[in-house]
Amino acid sequence: MDIFISWVEGMGNDSKALNTIKGSNFINGIESGMNDGEAKKIRDFGIEVSLHNPIRGVTFSLENPGIKEILKERQEEILDFKTIPFPFIGFHVGYLVILYDMKLPENPIKQIEANVGLLKKLLNKEIAFETAPLEKEMLAFGNIKAKKYLVSPKFIKDVIARTNMGYIFDISHVFVSAATLAHMSNLTLNEILSDVIEASAGNVLELHLNLPKEDLGVGFKDAHLPFDFNSGLTRRLLEVVKRVIEQNQGLHLINLEMETYRPPFYHVKILEKQAEFLRSELDLK
Numbered sequence: 001m002d003i004f005i006s007w008v009e010g011m012g013n014d015s016k017a018l019n020t021i022k023g024s025n026f027i028n029g030i031e032s033g034m035n036d037g038e039a040k041k042i043r044d045f046g047i048e049v050s051l052h053n054p055i056r057g058v059t060f061s062l063e064n065p066g067i068k069e070i071l072k073e074r075q076e077e078i079l080d081f082k083t084i085p086f087p088f089i090g091f092h093v094g095y096l097v098i099l100y101d102m103k104l105p106e107n108p109i110k111q112i113e114a115n116v117g118l119l120k121k122l123l124n125k126e127i128a129f130e131t132a133p134l135e136k137e138m139l140a141f142g143n144i145k146a147k148k149y150l151v152s153p154k155f156i157k158d159v160i161a162r163t164n165m166g167y168i169f170d171i172s173h174v175f176v177s178a179a180t181l182a183h184m185s186n187l188t189l190n191e192i193l194s195d196v197i198e199a200s201a202g203n204v205l206e207l208h209l210n211l212p213k214e215d216l217g218v219g220f221k222d223a224h225l226p227f228d229f230n231s232g233l234t235r236r237l238l239e240v241v242k243r244v245i246e247q248n249q250g251l252h253l254i255n256l257e258m259e260t261y262r263p264p265f266y267h268v269k270i271l272e273k274q275a276e277f278l279r280s281e282l283d284l285k
């Protein structure tokens with residue numbers, strides 16, 4: 001299993017940070033959402049890079065009917081992605097509706113299928129999708145039914161059946177959303193988590209790991225925190241992670257999508273400890 005860590009500002013120019021990754025027994029690469037040439041710089045340094053949601057801007061979510069126009073406008077920077085040899089690129093889905101309250105296309109699965117077709121052709125790579133974190137308070141406004149559908153096991157199943165895309169299982173997005181769905185239904189959080197594991201089984205290409213924040217009385221919030229090795233919530237999430245790994249032979253990449261709010265070298269050192277902990281805790285080769 002490869003463990004990558006998320007890019008942080010300044011990383012591409014910090015040889016101390018990059019050398020630490022190069023010599024690490026626990027970290028294998030960097031996941032970057034950048035499209036300004038920094039990913040290429042890191043690769044030229046001899047470190048593997050994966051791209052995640054590299055077409056920045058809030059509207060780049062796979063259900064957007066306007067993706068064709070965005071791709072046309074930004075052709076040049078998109079061609080840059082081709083210089084990164086990683087076999088797939090991850091994109092978001094459901095964000096427009098869940099976070100920005102925009103309208104869901106009438107036939108979202110068909111729209112997603114069309115957009116994925118365009119991206120595959122343009123990038124000559126496989127595309128993977130990540131579902132959004134649906135926090136409880138996001139149900140206070142907008143199209144609640146659409147929001148719930150876009151994080152549901154059924155939606156994940158529908159997308160995979162129609163597009164054959166790989167799934168990026170973001171443990172916090174799944175957990176936060178499942179807690180919200182459980183609050184609105186007669187299923188328990190554990191039952192919904194099991195349904196998501198089952199819906200994505202065999203199709204998970206990548207895990208995103210980090211710790212959400214628990215607000216008593218409010219529920220969980222997506223927070224991109226490092227794991228707290230002693231907390232019950234970390235243990236609970238890692239039990240889910242173990243089941244995902246068992247169910248997905250094709251899964252070879254974990255990205256520690258964690259914010260440390262530290263400069264690159266310290267970011268790397270903190271996440272190297274996390275990677276060491278996870279390798280032993282999850283018994284990873």
Ligand SMILES: [Zn+2]
Pocket residue numbers: 130170208257
């Ligand atoms: Zn993620």
